[in-house]
Amino acid sequence: MSKTAFIFPGQGSQYVGMGKELYEGNEAAKKYFDEIFESIDLDLKEVMFEGPEDKLKQTKYTQPAIVAMSLVLTKLLENKGVKADYVTGHSLGEYSALGAGGFLSLDETVKLTARRGEIMNDVSSQVNGTMAAIIGMDSAQIEEICKDIDGVVEAVNYNEPKQTVIAGGVSEVETACEKLKEAGAKRALILPVSGPFHSSLMKPAADSLKEEFPKYDFKIGSSKLISNTDARVLETPEEVKEELYKQTFGPVKWVDVIATLKVNGVTKLYEIGPGKVLKGLVKKIDKELEVLNVEKLEDLA
DSSP, rough: OEEEEEEETTTOOOOOOHHHHHHHHHHHHHHHHHHHHHHHOHHHHHHHOOOOHHHHTTTHHHHHHHHHHHHHHHHHHHTTTOOOOOEEESTTTTHHHHHHTTSSSSSHHHHHHHHHHHHHHHHHSSSSEEEEEEEOOOOHHHHHHHHHHHOOOOEEEEETEEEEEEEEEHHHHHHHHHHHTTOOSSEEEEOSSSSSSTTTTGGHHHHHHEEEEESSSOOOOOSSOTTTTOEEEEEHHHHHHHHHHHHHHBBOOHHHOOOOHHHHEEEEEEEEEEHHHHHHHHHHHOTEEEEEOSSSHHHHH
């Protein structure tokens, strides 16, 4: 029997006004959003619905905003009788997945995400790092070239077979971009991000985040979670906490994640949250998989 997965987008999919249509047009959505807004010490509602964009782009707002919208949409989808056998998310989306999978409550998931955003903000402001998307080259070749560069520069997001993101120190990433273009990469684009996310430079953030976990009530999930760092199936709170720790300074192996879903019998995926980035990536990884977007009230209808 074919199985269903919920997949969740990461940072970069945010936009001013995200979730506002849901909030104003659906009573259940309003109730879920209000629970979230009341549980955290941030003016999240105002920044999500009204902006300004510069403020929404700050990691401490971006992360809880995306997760809040993703989880409210998940609740609305489940209210219509759609359930997931598996949940997974890209980078930050892994937090939406653990909330959707029942490993943490709705408001605790957003609260932990907000704390993660603050911690990552602090650490990335202290390390001079960045990220770049490398297009048109195999990830194995990218890894080899990065190995030969002094300092920290690592392949961190394996998005699709011909698109991998690298991260590390600013000068090291710039050097890697030049060398990768010389070696045949079609494009090497520095990304507009505030830090070298998922690289080893972010380990201090992971250590701080780990200290937060005992404050939260992790449970055994109602769905199985596919991990970012090694595309394994996780079922227990201990496994999930270890993954959240490792994922802060470890890779997002999205190509492997999608392969794991397929091996486990998933044929239909719902991309839940702002934007349609993951649908495009999934289609480049495996054209046989069906992906439906859930972002607006009309998608739920």
